[in-house]
Amino acid sequence: MPETILLNQSQIKELSDMKEILDSVETAFRVHAERSVEMPAKEYLFYKKFRGDLRIMPCFIRKMDESGVKCVNVHPDNPRKYNLPTVMAMIELVDPKTGFPISIMDGTWITNMRTGAAAGVATKYLARDNSEILGLVGAGVQAETGFEAINEVMDIKEVRVSCRTCETREHFAQKITEEYGIEAKAVDTIKEAVVGSDVLLTTTPSREPVVKSKWVSPGTHINAMGADAPGKEELDSHVLYKSKIVIDCWEQASHSGEINIPVAEGIVRRSDIHGSLGEVIIGKIPSRTSDEEITIFDSTGLAVQDIVTAWNIYEKALEKNIGQKMNFLE
CATH class of the missing domain: 3.30.1780.10 (ornithine cyclodeaminase, domain 1)
Structure with a gap:
């Protein structure tokens, strides 16, 4: 038996x-x-x-x-x-x-590790090769594993940490500096974490946009990890307009990912989606096509x-x- x-x-x-x-x-x-x-x-x-x-x-x-x-x-x-x-x-x-x-x-x-790893894989395939500055919006467990994964695929020179609680972001930044030898600083606003970052990792449970389009520089890659249920969103819809959107799975992303509200409102259609991260990995569709392009990975987490x-x-x-x-x- x-x-x-x-x-x-x-x-x-x-x-x-x-x-x-x-x-x-x-x-x-x-x-x-x-x-x-x-x-x-x-x-x-x-x-x-x-x-x-x-x-x-x-x-x-x-x-x-x-x-x-x-x-x-x-x-x-x-x-x-x-x-x-x-x-x-x-x-x-x-x-x-x-x-x-x-x-x-x-x-x-x-769950925590594979969620972080998804951000790492997306960064490997979608971020600019010369990316050095990582911005974190949220400083919980998934931000920690996301940082760990991205650090495996990106030569990080600087980390900017934002979250609602001052003590949490200060502790997170200190931990990165002490354990990884990477310059990390806690910032008071989300804007400070976003402006000038080459790669952005968002891991909040927000139900309204916290990242504004005007803060996002050309060439940025965004790992949008926080929206994982209907009604959640972290990015200003105008960010989506000017970006190449890569998802993990249409059925889940359209229902509960970063694009769920824009899809429900008719702002984003399936034809606006570049494709899935898996399709990029197997070469079915191209990755970024220029250093000026903004890329977004909408992660919902797949079984x-x-x-x-x-x-x-x-x-x-x-x-x-x-x-x-x-x-x-x-």
Whole structure:
């Protein structure tokens, strides 16, 4: 009788790092663009009473015979009220031949890391080669993993950190300077983080634009990561007008990504979208065509990113005999 391997967060952290997850996420975008993936758009349950939601994200990668489902929440009040992370997740990996649950693992760390890695992969393919200044709008966990991933693909010389809380942005900037030896400074306004930045990473839960078009310089690449549910947006719609927009998946981006409100209002149509990041990676569509072009990556987070990443971790756990074995059929 096969057994299910249970992996907690500390065990998962021993089995992977950002460099490996960058490779996993790039592979995920690639196989998605090659149409080797069965992946319905994520489904939502909204807990309006508690200001939160639950998302179900299944995926089957036919080319790799890897399958699974992630269950993930977003509750912004958690850190303040309950001393819990805003985002928590569980991932179940399923043997596609039998449907047997081969592994159940914490998905919280994987979610944060693969979200950051998506920004890294997008920066690798869409940012100017001579990019040096990184602007951060938001200084939470996803800003941290996004910075870590972008630092793997970009020669960062300066980081500008903005968020609502002075103490948070000061601590974040200090951490970057001390741990990475990169000049980082906390700035008082979002405008200061945006103006003059070569690459911008936005990771806020905002429901109204916080980045104005007039602040964005020609040649900027923007990783718009914060809008991941209907009604959220971080960018002034005028930024979209003058940019090359690259998405992860039309079904999700049009429903819950940075473009969801402009699409609902008829401001942005599917024909205005350059294509998906996976299509850029496999060479189906071009990346940026000039150093003056503004590029935007609209990231909603795909189940295929989670499953490729989690499957690699599961295989390493098997190899190293890590994790608790459980037979749920006993």
